[in-house]
Amino acid sequence: MTSASVVGLVSESSAIPASSQPEYVLEVVNVRKEFPGVVALDDVQLKVRPGTVHALMGENGAGKSTLMKIIAGIYQPDQGEVRLHGKPLKLETPLMAQEAGIAMIHQELLLMNQMTVAENIWIRREPKNSFGLVDHDEMNRMTLELFERLNIQIDPEVEIGELTVANRQMVEIAKAVSFNSDVLIMDEPTSAITETEVAHLFEIIRGLRERGIGIVYITHKMNELFEIADEFSVFRDGQYIATHLSTDVTRDDIIRMMVGRDVTQMFPKEEVEIGDVVLSVKDLTLDGVFSDISFDVRAGEILGFAGLVGSGRSNVAEALFGVTPADRGSISILGEEVKIANPHDAILQGMAFLTEDRKETGCFLPLDIQENVQSAVLHENFVNGGFVSEAELAVKSEEMCKKLRVKTPNMEETIENLSGGNQQKVLIARWLLTHPRILILDEPTRGIDVGAKAEIHTLITQLAHKGVAVIMISSELPEVLGMSDRVLVMHDGRITGIVDREQADQVTIMNLAAQ
Incomplete structure (x- = not known):
């Protein structure tokens, strides 16, 4: 055309x-x-x-x-x-x-974890027995009948909190369909x-x-x-x-x-001088989740993490940042072994971590944009004599949000009122303000439109140019392949391969991810 x-x-x-x-x-x-x-x-x-x-x-x-x-x-x-x-x-x-x-399935699922699948689907519409009480047998039968129509294999009596995200999504769909x-x-x-x-x-x-x-x-x-x-x-x-x-x-x-414009390059990967090892991980293990994870990331390098949902990618990231510390293994930064017991330790070591779930573990939803952006930097660059330099912090926060094209009337807007993609940009602004030397990005462009994706990819490349060591986790293979210098592949809590950019393609990565 x-x-x-x-x-x-x-x-x-x-x-x-x-x-x-x-x-x-x-x-x-x-x-x-x-x-x-x-x-x-x-x-x-x-x-x-x-x-x-x-x-x-x-x-x-x-x-x-x-x-x-x-x-x-x-x-x-x-x-x-x-x-x-x-x-x-x-x-x-x-x-x-x-x-x-009219029924709507929201991006953030609205199910009640302590209730069963059937109870979630038929809430406020429960069948009653002759005594006016909820007829659980009939409700479970109705649920099985609904699931059979939709080819869904889920036990109606299991609690929502025990289901995977994918199965919760299927329950939401079934609930919407149940309204005819x-x-x-x-x-x-x-x-x-x-x-x-x-x-x-x-x-x-x-x-x-x-x-x-x-x-x-x-x-x-x-x-x-x-x-x-x-x-x-x-x-x-x-x-x-x-x-x-x-x-x-x-x-x-x-x-x-x-x-309203051409997006000429979705994955602006450029040749960047790769420096010395910044982060070295040896035999990192979290019992029952992942084991014997070993890899290095160098200055200016983008190490992509690939693997199917449940492979343990996000768990490794959380262990590195001290959200859920590993049971065994070592983490070294610039050649020195460090102990990271919590996120505060990680931040002091120059780490930044964009989490996978912005609603649950990223945003402080009741707070405004300014407060969300500044939450990771109050301990260092903007504190003088024990007092926060609020004017300087406000200027820098607004500059970063403008750079990321956050759509908001002002910095006092509550972050809960922003679209999901703009919330993601605010979180990225938060971590960039810390000037990290190790940046961990878990699904950095999930829920982000194509224009913003290209901008975030460009920003990642710019950070690599400045010598930041980047770990990028993504479920989108084109993103991993397009942005990474090397791709680390996981399956069932273990590393199945680390592939250089020149040898990485979708078939190779998927074969490793399915081992």
Whole structure:
């Protein structure tokens, strides 16, 4: 597709002829939503056909999640309306949306860990016996029947807290389907599951599509769009850009619509002078989790960690940073063995650690952006005579957030109000402000849009140029292969190989990951 045709894509309100449009199961008409200091949605639209998967694309902060929360009854629009089967809806609560036939699966799962699978699915709708008590046998039977339709193999009586993330995701999907909804919203449903589990999820989605359900699918993964979506809509900066059939455009066309510019290089790997060993790990072992982990990372080197979910990659990172210290083995920095009993010890040794789960272990959700950014540096660079240099710290924090293009009205905004991708950028800003010599990044671009991914990859390369030793854990093989000087592969808590960049390819890495 030519650049001229791309301009046409962006300027058109829709590429689908009005004469061929069937009845829409869901319509969003001229919706606007403002929060203090920011317009989240500006006169946007969305039209979803029954029996189709409609992907919603856009950079972090584009307004996708805000719109979905309006459709799901969590927020109310300042103007405009939501229509189901052509009829306007006034949705004041999520329960009202569910009762109307709209269900949403959130990116952060909303299940109750101490309750069973069946109890989570049928909460507030439990079958009762003749005495008015919950009929657990009937509830478990209903759950098994639901799972059989979806080809899900999970015990209804097990507690949610005992399930893997992937199985919790399947329970959320089953719960949404149990409402017999006309519209199902999926927000980044594959962000924490393996390729095999993604394939199973797509089988379920295709089955729901055949039953006439309209599915709104939010993702940052382009390959998913072309595999599962029938149509897609693009938002940018709170505005609607275009809607097209997924067969009518290329990956580059979609990126241009999303970011308003060309992203010329996703993985800006450059030749960097590799220096001396900064971090040396010997026979690190955490009983029952991983064993005999040994590797070195040099100044300016990016060491990628690859492996399937559950291989132990994140556990090794947490042991290095003192979150869960290892039982045996040694860690040396610049040739001297160090003891890291907790994250404070790690920070004092020049380590920084971006965790995998920004909600649970990264962000201080009730605090503002400024407080989140400065939380790792109060012990050193910005303390004089026992007092915090607040003015200097505020300037440096804001500069770092601007460099990472964090979308926020101001630094006093509560981080909980930011999109997931912007929360991730704030966490990266926090650690960069410490000027680390060892930077551990666990899934640094999870939930990040393509434009921000390229920026973060460029930033990682710049840090390598400055001599920072980087460990980068990622479930996305193209990212690992594109950014790493060497790739360390794990399976079942042990290292199965360390591959130089020149010899690393997807087949080699996957073979090692599956050993």
